[in-house]
Amino acid sequence: MKSRFLFPHWFRYLGFALFLIHIPIVMFKKEMGFSMHGEPVSDDLFNSHHIFFMTTTLLMAIGLFFIAFAKERIEDEQIFKLRLDSLQWAIYVNYILLVVSLILSKDTEHILFLNLLVPLVFFIVRFRWKIFQNNRLINKEEGQA
Amino acid sequence: MRIADNSGLLNSEHILLAIAFILVISGLLFIAFSKEKIEDEQISQLRLDSLQWAVYFNYLLIIISVAFLSNIDFIKVVMINIWTPLVFFIIRFKWVIYRLNRSLKSEII
Numbered sequence: 001m002k003s004r005f006l007f008p009h010w011f012r013y014l015g016f017a018l019f020l021i022h023i024p025i026v027m028f029k030k031e032m033g034f035s036m037h038g039e040p041v042s043d044d045l046f047n048s049h050h051i052f053f054m055t056t057t058l059l060m061a062i063g064l065f066f067i068a069f070a071k072e073r074i075e076d077e078q079i080f081k082l083r084l085d086s087l088q089w090a091i092y093v094n095y096i097l098l099v100v101s102l103i104l105s106k107d108t109e110h111i112l113f114l115n116l117l118v119p120l121v122f123f124i125v126r127f128r129w130k131i132f133q134n135n136r137l138i139n140k141e142e143g144q145a
Numbered sequence: 146m147r148i149a150d151n152s153g154l155l156n157s158e159h160i161l162l163a164i165a166f167i168l169v170i171s172g173l174l175f176i177a178f179s180k181e182k183i184e185d186e187q188i189s190q191l192r193l194d195s196l197q198w199a200v201y202f203n204y205l206l207i208i209i210s211v212a213f214l215s216n217i218d219f220i221k222v223v224m225i226n227i228w229t230p231l232v233f234f235i236i237r238f239k240w241v242i243y244r245l246n247r248s249l250k251s252e253i254i
Binding site for chain 1: 166192197200
């Protein structure tokens with residue numbers, strides 16, 4: 001068994017860079033002249049609200065995507081197993097959240113946004129956490145031996 | 146179908162939508178993540194590959210639809226987005242298993 005279809009290891013840093021770029025852009029939205037809340041949004045694709053939404057969402061999604069699917073330094077069976085487990089959990093959690101939010105609200109723009117964010121963030125956090133636990137266990141065993 | 150006229154959550158249209166979502170999602174989840182008759186390493190390799198492809202495909206679709214649609218169509222994007230990853234996963238997983246079985250049979254003969 002081995003993991004396939006992954007990006008090279010350095011994509012992880014590229015992903016972090018993209019994700020970090022998107023944070024100040026969203027934070028300083030008003031200062032940069034993109035504050036459009038309350039104004040009627042026109043339907044055409046090239047109004048500034050849509051372009052802003054599009055660029056920040058793309059930066060964030062692609063960044064998270066690269067972080068999640070970059071290769072580890074060492075790819076072995078255990079990493080493979082952790083990756084499969086985490087991916088399954090991420091999909092389960094995403095669907096549970098999706099169902100709950102669809103039942104309890106009608107705010108589809110935010111549901112879509114949540115749906116974009118949750119699986120990747122959950123996957124990254126759980127995968128990293130499991131690898132950390134694993135490493136700690138191995139260190140402990142080596143200490144005892 | 147647009148839900149704009151009634152603001153409360155307990156109108157019949159929203160309840161229908163919610164029940165439909167629950168049925169579709171739980172059905173697809175059960176199909177996608179039930180065990181195979183024989184679970185071996187190859188099956189779990191295929192499962193991870195298919196799951197990764199499904200996530201890739203889903204993000205590609207979301208990104209394209211976010212880029213080219215304006216706010217009004219978001220409910221449609223969410224609707225599509227609900228079943229694409231699972232359906233893509235099921236089809237690819239079953240297809241790869243079918244191909245594997247065929248190649249095993251032809252090797253035996």
